Amino acid sequence: MKMTYSSTVFCALLALTSTSAFAQATVQSCNREVTFDEPPKAAISNDVNLTEMMLVLGLADRMVGYTGISGWKTLDASMTAGIEELPELSSKYPSKEVLIGAGADFFFAGWNYGMKVGGEVTPESLEPFGINVYELTESCIHIGEKAAASMDDMYDDLLNLGKIFDVKEKAVDLVEGYRAELESYTAGLSLLDEAPRVFVYDSGEDAPFTAGRYAMPNALIEAAGGTNIMNDLEKSWSTxxxxxxxxxxxxxxxxxxxxxxxxxxxxxxxMSNPAFADLDAVKNDRFVSLEYVEATPGPRNVQAVKKLASAFRVE
Structure with a gap:
């Protein structure tokens, strides 16, 4: 087929416009705006919950590995199947050399989720090596002000990842599905006379490590109809x-x-410590367990809200 000069130019401009629209995305990452000229091809995620966000969006084939899981946690069967072809590049927080050595062009992490304030791995330290960073929204409290943790923190991360990797429609469908699932579930719950007082026990015997107002469990508890007794703690996780x-x-x-x-x-x-014998939760043996991947921002937050809401309504 013979193509005229003008039609050739038109097609070239159309292709260029389509490529630009397809490739470039700007998202808010904590206190930074980050622009991606093309979707990452060699991504690394840190921690089990962030890795699961990548998996539910179908991004395993855009990843070169993950970090920060086996040093503290274990993968369940569904996650193991999702990343069986990917290497764990570091059992705990990765070094800058690990990320560079893997040829990464993207690191999905957070403050205290793979990065530390003042540490060697930060968005600024990785930028010269062509590694863009997207920061977990819940973790932004460690570098500035933010609102108390909410389900929107997790939803926003999925939507932003959708923009970054050009799977926006899938991300929107997932988030809309999660919202609808929770709304439908909570609409069918019995009303509580008053919100139960809830304490999050992460770890520690001499002094407990718990969730304050900026940690995801605070949002999960509120969504389930309860009140975190440490919701005035102006931190995320703290002792x-x-x-x-x-x-x-x-x-x-x-x-x-x-x-x-x-x-x-x-x-x-x-249950066995006399110091806690008069706690209502101990007297009535009212404990509920959340897996780490349920208690931290990620797709299983919806499941966690359901589990908590059910436990709050059992006398």
Whole structure:
């Protein structure tokens, strides 16, 4: 077929316009606006929950590996199947050399989720090596102000990843599905006379590590109809004194299950310690366990809200 000069130019301009629209995306990442001229081809995610966000968007084939899982947690069967072809490049936080050596062009991490303020791996330290960073929204509190944790933190991360990797429609469908699923579920729940007082027990015997207002469990508890007794703690995850827990007398204790100490061992510690004998949660043996991947921002937050809502309504 003979093509005229003008039609050739038109087709070239059309192709260029389509490519630009297809490739470029600008997203808000904590206090930065980050522009991607093309979707990443060699991504690395840190931690089990961030990795699962990549998987639900079908991005395993855009990844060269993951970090920060086996040093603390284990993968369940569904996640193992999703990343069986990918190497774990570092069992805990990766070094800058690990990321560069893997040929990464993208790192999905967060503050205290693979990066530390003042550490060697930051968006600024990776930029000269052509590695763009998208920061987990929940973690932004470590470098500036943000609102209390909400389900929107997780939804926004999925939507932003959808823009970055040019799978926007899939991300929108997922988020709309999650929202509808939760709305439908909570609409069918019985009303509570008042919000139960809830304490999140992550770890620690001398002093408990717990979730403040900026940690995802605060959002999960509220979405399920409860009140986090540490919702005035102006931090995400932090250590508090047992005295404050006793004084606030939780009716339900949410245990985060991961690491060497099992959820049952954490429960036994609280049930057998005389200092906690008068807590309503201990007297009535009202404990509920969340897996780490449920308690941190990710697709399983919807499942976690359902689990908590059900536990809050059992006397």
């Amino acid at each position: 508090v004194g047992w005295e404050a827990v006793v004084e606030r007398n939780p009716e339900i204790i949410v245990i985060v299950n991961y690491g060497e100490v099992t959820a049952e061992e954490k429960r036994n510690f609280m």
